[in-house]
Amino acid sequence: MYAGDLSWEEFQNAKGKPAILVFGAIEPHGKHLPLDTDSIIPWEIATRLEKRADAVLFPPLNYGYVYTLRKYPGALSLTSRTLHTVAEEIFSELFREGFTRVLVIIGHGGNTGPVKSALKELSDDFDFRAAVVEWWKLTEAEAGHADEVEASLVVAAGHELRAQPVQEPRKDYMGAVVPAPDNLFTSSGYIGKVGDISKEKGERIYSEVVGKLEKLLQNDLLLEL
C-alpha cells in the first residue's frame, strides 16, 4: 500500500508493517536518459515490490546529493549535510509513528553516505532496524552510469530514450579523485557499455532485484549472504 493514499485511520492500522522509502536524485545521465533516471529506477523497483509485499511505501525524496556530474546542466543537488538532515527528520518521524522496520532503496550513489550516517546517529535514540540497499548491488549485471543497464531499466519503466547513445571512450583512475577528472565520464556524460539496451533486459533486472528485496522483507530485513 502507498502511504499517501491512506486515511489516518488506515495509516494507524498499517503501523507494524515494514516501511519502504526511496532516495532518488536529479542528475545528468548522458544525452540518452532523463535527469530523473536515478529516481525512476528505484521508484519502479519500490512500486513493483509493494505489489508483492505486505509493506507501506512512502513518498520518495527525488532530490539527492549530486557531485561528480555538476559540470553538465541539470545536476540539482542538495548538500550532503542537508540530505543528512532531511533523511534524519523523515526517519525520526517514521519511528515516532511506530514504523520500526525500514527498507531504504537508494537510487543514486551520492545519497548512501548521508542516509546511512543519519540512521547511525538515530540508532542511539530509537529502537529500529533499517536496511539501506543500493539497487545496483543486487544484480549480476554490472551497472555503470547511464549505461545499458540503467537505460534498459528506464525503458522497461515505460520511458523512451532521448537519443541513441554511441560508444565513447573514457579513462579509469585509481582511488576517488577529487575533483573528478574531466574524462572520468564520456563527453556526453555516461560510464559503461551502451550497445545492448532493451526492455527485456530491464525486465530481467527488475525481477532479479525485486525478488531479492522481497526475500529481505520476508526475513525482517536481516538476510545472511
Ligand SMILES: [Zn+2]
Ligand atoms: Zn544513474
